[in-house]
Amino acid sequence: MATVRDVLENVREDDFIEYFLFSLDPAVDFQELLAKVSELAEQQSQGYIWQKDDFKLIHRNASDFPPINDNQENLPPHLYGVTHYGENIEDEWFVVYLLIYLTKNVPGLVARVVDSDGEFILIEAADHLPSWANPDICEKRVYIFRGDVHVVPPSKDKDDSNITVAEALGKIRTSSQTTRASDSIQVSIDRRVKGYPDKIQELIHQTNAFVPAGVAALLRAKPSLIAPAVVAFCHRDPIDVRACRAMRYFPPETRVMCQVKMTRCLYAMLLHHKYQPDRRTGWHLPPQNSPDYTAHLIGVKLACGFEILVSQCKSKDGADDLENDKGWHRYRQSLLDKGYFKDLLEGCKEHQRLEKDAKEYYRNHAMYSQPTTGQAVLDLLNSLEVDVEGMRRDGGSLPPPDDDSWMEITSDELDKILTERYGSRPNPNSSVNDISAHLQTFLNHVSGLDGVEHPKLNKDGVPLRPKRGVKKNKNADTSTSNATCDDDNNRISMDQEAFSCGVNNILDFSVPEDSWDLESEESGMSSYEDEIEMDLSRKKSGSWAIIMNFGFEVSPIGKACRRTALASVAHIQLIHATAGMSRQQ
Structure with missing residues (x-):
């Protein structure tokens, strides 16, 4: 047991x-x-x-x-x-x-x-x-x-x-x-794994950011703190948004220009998360056509990320450091779903013992806890001497940011990546009709417990149709045939040609490029929209973008959602095309 x-x-x-x-x-x-x-x-x-x-x-x-x-x-x-x-x-x-x-x-x-x-x-x-x-x-x-x-x-x-x-x-x-x-x-x-450890520098992106002096001091002392700050901002919820409106630890009045480095994945996440800061907090962004707009916006997002981290650390009165740990609450909910607490009454002796064991295991083996990171950020911030004037002088002679054109790839570049990853196609001249023909042949194969059974080939290389079992009661009398007539009417048949036609329609379906998926960042309802966005992101984690395994974003959520809707239209076409899958009359 x-x-x-x-x-x-x-x-x-x-x-x-x-x-x-x-x-x-x-x-x-x-x-x-x-x-x-x-x-x-x-x-x-x-x-x-x-x-x-x-x-x-x-x-x-x-x-x-x-x-x-x-x-x-x-x-x-x-x-x-x-x-x-x-x-x-x-x-x-x-x-x-x-x-x-x-x-x-x-x-x-x-x-x-x-x-x-x-x-x-x-x-x-x-x-x-x-x-x-x-x-x-x-x-x-x-x-x-x-x-x-x-x-x-x-x-x-x-x-x-x-x-x-x-x-x-x-x-x-x-x-x-x-x-x-x-x-x-x-x-x-x-x-x-080819290229390591030299590949580490290839995955780094350096950019300029207009951040509060405390953030600049933290990143100068410990550059790896950029990761938990970006993750905290991108995974924020409405409670975190309220902490960003206060900006108790990183006020915008002390902002300086500094250079920050992060992985390409973190940069793509940070850049494409929509966020409109509250002007009442003191955030004032330049116009979007300004060359400094990106640096200002990245600075706001980084400052909010660090503010969220610090707001989640344990309180000074010695309260349990897991109470503000979102990871612990997710872990505890998973334990509830698994029946770990055995439907015991919360607060009873046995329930308290089980929860104590769970907390001990989480602290020793989770190896990741944002409140612990937040406390480390706060302790480091209190130990640093922040020279705002010196940082402002250094900010005037920063090198230009790295080119971020790697986030956009052409179709030829994508083909090159796929070829390097999976090799070239055996027949580069294959067409949609060839795919349809192969699919129609595949539909004729017999399916077994371990998947589709590919037919054997005769001496001429032609696939042999598998033998079917002999039908029982083949010579039954007419009355028996009439009795089973209703069962025959309930059988489902499939029009393979119609199905193949539907697949062709999908393969020929093209998604029009458009520019109307860009949303304005000047809305006065930004704070409410941000809370709604956070609520939706909790329901479906990871829907913000499609990130390929080499660490950069391919499609922001707006265009991805619309392409999904257009793909649904193609799915409806397939349903109409397969109308032959109907009851025999």
């Missing part, structure tokens, strides 16, 4: 990557190993700005996490870490790079890494997997050893589809040549 830790470990956000570092040396000192690994990882990640969590490891013994039930494995002692990457998928692959580097430079170190999709490394190399590989069998079989990906194959002599981590480590120790994945898999993973 599962214990409470089963629930505590499995309730988490989807944007995480989890990593385990084992040692093949049974006499290893894990405290020394932790110090060595942490030092190497810090050297490789110099200058890297993490979206949420950085690369962090702790030592876990088997006694810390005992088996939940008789069928669950007791993991060997290891180093453990979890990183939430938010909107920036590049963080996930940078962790993979670090694990590859560490296993190359630390003898006997074996790494296992998973995310919400499981063994995601194999997803990247899906075109090169062995025939036996499927998500169920591959679980706990994928590791990184000496910088290479290892996939432990199942034994041919016995059924070991469910392998333990200890057994997999034993096979890697004794027969690493057998467990090493194919060269094509190695190339796929190496291509994904």
Whole structure:
């Protein structure tokens, strides 16, 4: 039977990557190993700005996490870490790079890494997997050893589809040549992490911002604070908006021009989040055609982000620091949904014990908490001496901001990216009609439990139609046929030609470009509109933009919504085109 830790470990956000570092040396000192690994990882990640969590490891013994039930494995002692990457998928692959580097430079170190999709490394190399590989069998079989990906194959002599981590480590120790994945898999993973650590600077965007002097001092002392500030602003809710109207800690009167650097993903998020500051707070923006407009607007958003962080930190009276932690409240709600509290009355002794255990686990293993970040920001701000006049003098000789044309790509550039990522098409002259023909052929295939069964080919290369089963009661009398007439009338038939025609209509459907999706930022109802926008964003997280895995935005929400509406029109066309899917008369 599962214990409470089963629930505590499995309730988490989807944007995480989890990593385990084992040692093949049974006499290893894990405290020394932790110090060595942490030092190497810090050297490789110099200058890297993490979206949420950085690369962090702790030592876990088997006694810390005992088996939940008789069928669950007791993991060997290891180093453990979890990183939430938010909107920036590049963080996930940078962790993979670090694990590859560490296993190359630390003898006997074996790494296992998973995310919400499981063994995601194999997803990247899906075109090169062995025939036996499927998500169920591959679980706990994928590791990184000496910088290479290892996939432990199942034994041919016995059924070991469910392998333990200890057994997999034993096979890697004794027969690493057998467990090493194919060269094509190695190339796929190496291509994904290629360029690090030099690539870190390519992902950085520098721009100028007109920010309060306190914000400039914080970013000068600790540049990595830019990430939690941007995330806090982009994920703000109506309560956070009210804190932005007060601006208690970062008033606009002390604004100075300074240079800030952030990842391209953070810059795209910050630039495309609509926000109209309240003039009563003291924000006065230049006209939109002014060359300083972008710097002023970015400065307002950054100031609001830092204000939100500080407003969420714990109060001075020693109250529980989790009460203002939104992450904790989401985590607690997930525990409620999982039945962790067993419908106990809130406030009873058993309920208090369970909540205490949950808080302890969250503090020790969440590794990310905005109130903790907010308190660190406030403590650092109080320790800094802010020279406003000196900052204003320095602001007059700043270099120009980086070009942000990388946020817009042409169709040719997109084709180039897709070709580099997935390779060129086998037949560049293929047309929509070819797609329709292939689809119509696909519809004629038989579907089984494991998916579509592709027909066998005869000696001339022509697909053979699969044999159908002999119909029962084929020679039944007429009265029986009449009795089943009503059942025949209820059968559904599909007009394949009409369906193919509908697909053609969708493929031919083009979305007109327009410029009427730009909304004015001069509305007097901006504060109310912002609160409504925040309420909607809570209902559907991540709808603000489509961000590709290399970290920049493709389409803002306005145009994306309208294109979705236009695509719905195409869907209606498909419904009309498939009118042949009707009851036989």
